Amino acid sequence: MPAGLVTVWLLASALLSEPPPQCQGPGRMEERAAQLQAQMRRLERELAEAAMASGKDQQEEEEEKEERGDWRRWSALPLAGLLLLLLVLWACPRAVRLAGGVGSVPHVPPAPLPDPQALACFYERSVRLPADEVSRIRELVEGFADDLLEAVRSVCDRELDMELEESIGVGSLYENWRLDRPLACDLLVPFSPPEPYRFQADLLPPASHRPECRAYGTIRVLGPGPGACLCGDTQQARDMLCLVHGQQGLVCCPDLLWAPTAPFLSWSSVMRWFQATLTKAWARISHKYDFELCFQDLECPGSLRIRFRPGRTVLFHLCPVVQFDGSDMYLIPGQGLPRPEWDTSRGLLGPDQDTAWVLSSAVYEKRFLAWAAKRLPSGPCHLACLQVAAFLHQKQCRLSGPSGLCHYHLKTALLHLLARLPPEAWHRSCLRARLHDLLAFLQRAVQSGRLDHFILGSRPALPELGIPACLRSAQPPNLLAGLVAHSQLLCRALYTLAEMRRNAAALVREYGPHDPQVP
DSSP, X not given: XXXXXXXXXXXXXXXXXXXXXXXXXXXXXXXXXXXXXXXXXXXXXXXXHHHHTTOOOHHHHHHHHHHHHHHHHHHHHHHHHHHHHHHHHHHSSSOOOBSSSBOOOOOOOOOOOOOHHHHHHHIIIIIOOOHHHHHHHHHHHHHHHHHHHHHHHHHSOTTTSOEEOOOEEESTTTTTOOOSSSOEEEEEEEEEOOTTOEEEEEEOOOOTTSOOSSOEEEEEXXXXXXXXXXXXXXXXXXXXXXXXXXXXXXXXXXXXXXXXXXXXXXXXXXXXXXXXXXXXXXXXXXXXXXXXXXXXXXXXXXXXXXXXXXXXEEEEEEEEEEESTTSSOEEEOTTSOOOTTTOSOOOOOSTTGGGOEEEEOHHHHHHHHHHHHHHSOSSOSHHHHHHHHHHHHHHHHHHHOOOSOOHHHHHHHHHHHHHHSOGGGGOGGGHHHHHHHHHHHHHHHHHHTOOBOSSTTOOTTSOOOOOOHHHHTSOXXXXXXXXXTSHHHHHHHHHHHHHHHHHHHHHHHHHSOSSTTOO
């Protein structure tokens, strides 16, 4: 048999002799390629030594070498192509294809999760945050935020500037499943224009040129009839800059809050105004506090950091929002809260992205979790299940790189399970079973390429939470659309979920107590 065919046959046997993983990471691909190259060099050396030991005369050896060289020259290209094909097949045995849907990946039986006792001890020791610590942080941030917003109101012109309402706490810290330190509070700050003007929020129709990871809306600035604005009063107009009118009607001055996008409100202009106003407000009250306040993210002016003198820090996020249709839905700026539980896709609309606000259902999600908790048995495991899954996902991403999934995907999967399973299924003793259900639900969602938003397009079986009818009947956004648009990311997400299951027992042993009897 020719040497090239022997080499290909042996390499193919080596590749097919072991079960292929669901999808390999870049590091493993490079390691495997190096192993194959070393094996091919070794085989070539063995073939050359065998040819020299055969006792052939020099002429026959030269002819054989020439023949072998010709064969290698002619077969080098197909051989390299075949090796590349075998590498691809070994690395990802069945590609994820998109043809109106997502192709399935071969099912690999998941590794068993840790036993219930070890899992419960692990949660208590390494995952659960002390309730008193969470309560202290929330009390500190809320008290300071109220003082800061009051200072904002004092530096604004009450007749011409935006009007800020009381803040609303949302997100994981207020839903009691926060995982990371330092702890961070997310606060929505509704605002409205000066009288006699008002905002009208409208949903944008789904666009075919972008992934449907979010719902978007625009905010139209509506004014009164001609002559009703304060700037029409010549007695006051001399030393006053009207935020609404220029010299020729609505929004002509480029310095106005929504001037470049009239008659729609620009969220980037709002965030710049918010940053400038917060800076003035802090300068007015900073003497009252024995800590420093700074912006932790210049692209998100509402992300603030409190730094105490010993070095301890507290984070919180103030996000200016506009109420949608008198409900508890809010339109938030495109970069209002860059937290993992909020950000499912960074892509916004194309040419009009500055006027496209993201529709947030955070208040309704918090309300549903509070409603569900009243129906569940005492000390339910639903939040522990979410926290353990988020912890395992976070540790796995540090091992194998980003997965394309975020904590909001895990939370949405839990909300769907809470609506489907009976209350008794969430007893504290069911933590292991519900963790299995959560990971399996998320894996099926990723395999199908679809995870529906929980609130938008909600089913009639859900409780009456005050959700507007137009949002109940809307097409729910697909939170995995960003992954579906890039099949490699979808494959990466599936690989991460499989590795989470495989490494769960090891992570629990590493971060949990050594003796399961000791909490």
